[in-house]
Amino acid sequence: MRIHTGEKPFTCTQCGKRFNQSSHLNLHMKIHTGEKPFTCTQCGKSFGQSSYLNLHMRIHTGEKPFTCTLCWRSFICSSHLNQHMRIHTREKPFTCAQCGKSFSSSSNLYQHMRIHTGEKPFTCTQCGKSFNCSSNLNQHMRNHTREKPFRCTQCMKSFNCSSDLNLHMRIHTEEKPFTCTQCGRNYSQSSSLKRHMMSHTEEKPFMSNHFPITSASQTDLIEDYEESKEEEHRVKIEDKTYLETDGILKVRDKGCFTCTQCGKSLASKSKLKIHLRIHTGEKPFTCTQCGKSFSHSANLNQHMIIHTGEKPFMCTPCGKSFSQLSSFNQHMRIHTGEKPFSCTQCGKSFSQSSNLNLHMRIHTGEKPFTCTQCGKSFSHSSHLNQHMMIHTGEKPFTCTQCGKSFSQSSSLNQHMRIHTGEKPFTCTQCGKSFSKSSSLYRHMKVHTGKKTFTCPQCGKSFSLSSSLYRHLKIHTGEKPFTCTQCGKSFNQLSYLNKHMRIHTGKRSFTCTRCGKSFTHSSHLKKHMKIHTGVRE
Numbered sequence: 001m002r003i004h005t006g007e008k009p010f011t012c013t014q015c016g017k018r019f020n021q022s023s024h025l026n027l028h029m030k031i032h033t034g035e036k037p038f039t040c041t042q043c044g045k046s047f048g049q050s051s052y053l054n055l056h057m058r059i060h061t062g063e064k065p066f067t068c069t070l071c072w073r074s075f076i077c078s079s080h081l082n083q084h085m086r087i088h089t090r091e092k093p094f095t096c097a098q099c100g101k102s103f104s105s106s107s108n109l110y111q112h113m114r115i116h117t118g119e120k121p122f123t124c125t126q127c128g129k130s131f132n133c134s135s136n137l138n139q140h141m142r143n144h145t146r147e148k149p150f151r152c153t154q155c156m157k158s159f160n161c162s163s164d165l166n167l168h169m170r171i172h173t174e175e176k177p178f179t180c181t182q183c184g185r186n187y188s189q190s191s192s193l194k195r196h197m198m199s200h201t202e203e204k205p206f207m208s209n210h211f212p213i214t215s216a217s218q219t220d221l222i223e224d225y226e227e228s229k230e231e232e233h234r235v236k237i238e239d240k241t242y243l244e245t246d247g248i249l250k251v252r253d254k255g256c257f258t259c260t261q262c263g264k265s266l267a268s269k270s271k272l273k274i275h276l277r278i279h280t281g282e283k284p285f286t287c288t289q290c291g292k293s294f295s296h297s298a299n300l301n302q303h304m305i306i307h308t309g310e311k312p313f314m315c316t317p318c319g320k321s322f323s324q325l326s327s328f329n330q331h332m333r334i335h336t337g338e339k340p341f342s343c344t345q346c347g348k349s350f351s352q353s354s355n356l357n358l359h360m361r362i363h364t365g366e367k368p369f370t371c372t373q374c375g376k377s378f379s380h381s382s383h384l385n386q387h388m389m390i391h392t393g394e395k396p397f398t399c400t401q402c403g404k405s406f407s408q409s410s411s412l413n414q415h416m417r418i419h420t421g422e423k424p425f426t427c428t429q430c431g432k433s434f435s436k437s438s439s440l441y442r443h444m445k446v447h448t449g450k451k452t453f454t455c456p457q458c459g460k461s462f463s464l465s466s467s468l469y470r471h472l473k474i475h476t477g478e479k480p481f482t483c484t485q486c487g488k489s490f491n492q493l494s495y496l497n498k499h500m501r502i503h504t505g506k507r508s509f510t511c512t513r514c515g516k517s518f519t520h521s522s523h524l525k526k527h528m529k530i531h532t533g534v535r536e
Contacts, residue, residue, distance in 0.1 A: 042057075083104060154302065262279070302323075313327070315332065397411070417435035418435070425437050
């Protein structure tokens with residue numbers, strides 16, 4: 001009833017705070033006494049409440065039971081998920097009374113308030129410098145310890161804070177999210193954009209006592225310099241900005257570096273240097289494990305993962321790991337359902353560009369994979385590999401139940417349904433079920449009565465293209481299936497298989513009543529009528 005009445009009879013003698021239950025007061029008192037009776041067996045950290053210990057244990061177990069349905073990111077507690085959801089909803093319910101700025105979490109507002117109060121409670125024990133939040137102190141401490149825990153997976157360069165790594169990653173992704181509203185030029189850093197904007201306002205930015213800037217074109221040079229991947233040093237000579245690399249001074253002409261081989265313009269000297277390797281064939285980065293060489297250090301680092309077996313990119317929804325960021329991004333489309341690659345001919349979409357390229361062959365009719373035995377062409381290499389088994393006679397997939405072998409795993413899976421009795425394909429019209437999708441498709445023509453495939457020779461129509469293809473062999477006289485025992489030829493593979501039983505004596509069809517065996521299913525059906533008493 002105290003919930004409804006608002007009565008709070010239990011008062012803290014230390015601070016005067018009131019509670020409606022004695023248990024709540026007892027929990028609160030631990031703040032004043034410093035009592036922490038619940039200790040983690042993994043790391044020894046203690047807590048005032050068992051619920052806090054339970055939450056903490058998820059750090060060790062890796063359990064993250066609260067998942068965002070929009071981006072699949074997981075969290076150890078519901079409050080973290082609720083806070084995260086505000087990123088998607090853009091909700092900022094916590095507002096600063098001093099300046100009106102809003103925040104998505106109370107902790108961010110509390111931290112922000114220190115700007116107004118000037119409070120800096122976190123002090124460095126090494127140099128005495130103070131900070132308004134613990135994360136800034138932790139970042140600062142790395143200057144003393146030289147620790148750089150944030151490593152780029154592309155080139156293995158390390159950084160002492162995650163924000164510097166995020167900025168660095170834009171070199172590899174070539175992301176430039178900051179756009180000038182005046183001229184449309186893009187930048188990877190907001191500071192570069194701000195400096196560039198001064199070229200429109202005719203402001204003169206002041207970099208430092210050593211590097212004064214005197215023109216907009218020189219400002220652009222500084223911007224590109226900052227985004228360069230190599231260490232270069234800027235010097236000032238007679239109001240012209242130069243770049244000094246390896247003791248050589250080179251002035252940049254109109255904000256670009258031009259390749260003398262092909263005329264391509266690059267934004268920085270380092271990019272030109274890398275580009276020139278295309279022409280020279282230079283591959284200065286060599287793998288110490290296998291001796292393979294690369295033109296870019298990033299490519300070598302990516303290659304090294306093959307030897308180390310490292311898979312740094314892990315999918316949080318399913319736990320699968322990947323060695324390359326591109327493979328990870330490609331995999332994530334399974335979860336998001338994203339299909340960014342669309343066919344311009346029919347509008348069908350795909351999650352991978354390679355799948356779109358394969359699909360385009362349907363429209364172009366391209367069949368680049370040709371069988372060296374019979375000259376038949378295919379649009380997919382996998383289709384050619386399957387076809388080659390006809391010539392080699394290879395049947396690597398064997399049924400564990402009856403020993404029958406197949407050239408394709410899909411054929412074995414289909415065959416297994418004979419033993420399991422599984423019929424997963426059901427007709428929506430009459431409820432009849434089938435073990436093969438092709439059988440259902442063929443059956444559906446019974447209901448529609450549609451016969452779309454017509455023989456150009458005699459005008460006979462068929463409901464299936466395969467039936468028309470078989471029929472055409474009557475007109476052409478083609479009999480591509482030849483018996484290796486007696487040389488007799490057939491126009492269908494099933495006829496050849498049936499014929500082969502004459503030579504092998506194999507009787508695959510057995511009567512369940514009396515055990516008698518037959519070479520053909522039709523013979524077994526005829527025999528079964530003896531047992532059932534059905535007369536012809």
